[in-house]
Amino acid sequence: MTFILIFITAVVSASCFRNRPMLEKLALIPYRVIHRREWYRVGSHVFVHGDYMHLLVNLLVLLSFGGYLERILKAYQQMGQITNSYLTYFLLYFGGALAASIHDLVTRRDDPYYSSIGASGAVSAVIFTTIFFNPWNKLYLFGILPIPGIVFGLLYILYSQYMGRRGGDGINHYAHLYGALYGFVFPLLIDPHSISVFWNNLMHL
Numbered sequence: 001m002t003f004i005l006i007f008i009t010a011v012v013s014a015s016c017f018r019n020r021p022m023l024e025k026l027a028l029i030p031y032r033v034i035h036r037r038e039w040y041r042v043g044s045h046v047f048v049h050g051d052y053m054h055l056l057v058n059l060l061v062l063l064s065f066g067g068y069l070e071r072i073l074k075a076y077q078q079m080g081q082i083t084n085s086y087l088t089y090f091l092l093y094f095g096g097a098l099a100a101s102i103h104d105l106v107t108r109r110d111d112p113y114y115s116s117i118g119a120s121g122a123v124s125a126v127i128f129t130t131i132f133f134n135p136w137n138k139l140y141l142f143g144i145l146p147i148p149g150i151v152f153g154l155l156y157i158l159y160s161q162y163m164g165r166r167g168g169d170g171i172n173h174y175a176h177l178y179g180a181l182y183g184f185v186f187p188l189l190i191d192p193h194s195i196s197v198f199w200n201n202l203m204h205l
Contacts, residue, residue: 001089002066006059009119012047013055023048027115028101030108042105046097046119058119065126072133081191092186096125099182100175103164116172121179128153128183132194135202150202156180 016023028045032038049055069092073085082088100121108114130137135150147155157180164173187194 001086001093002062002070005066005093006062009047009049009059010055013049016048017051023117024115027117028104029112029115030101030104031110031112031114033101033105034109042098042101043094045101045117046094046122048117049119050117054118058123062119062123062126065123065130069126069130072130076191088190092125092129092183093122095186096122096179096182099125100172100179102178103174104172116175118172118175120172121175124156124176124179125183125186128180129186132184132187132198133201135198153180153184 012026016026026041026044026048028041029038033041049058070085070089073082073088076082076088077085097119101116104114104116131139131149131153135148135153137149138146139149139152157177160173160177160180163169163171164177187198
């Protein structure tokens, strides 16, 4: 599933770099979603990126965390706690895209000129689900400083909330924030007993 998402995202994004009308057709434009009922944009915007760096960062992060998450979900399937690991991954990823869109759909619904693109919200969901299952696994801040996942997660939430309120940098921090929060609660949606897994792992360094 991870490689499929990476391939589709790379192909669509690269196509949109040379085709502005296609980018605008797939972007999350809250005004069009709400007033023209173009609901597909809630999912399609994850396949579009602003430039190659934006695309590369998201795909590298997805590659780093997606494979690990797939192994976790397959283990859950073998234990009979979920019926289909691929469907569960799909619901996590595109549920993260939906969660990442909610703030814009509410606050920007009457702004016909606002748009948002990128897989960051969905990728944040993947990251935070892996943090839920392995809170002390080391993540690398700025790519060089190793810190426990649970600490990284807390800093990520605080930073996204602060920068979302501050604004002005052209980054949709609220998409990161709500995608991450969705990813963290997602395991509880598929199995409420997962809280014991998180708690046990959190209590054992």
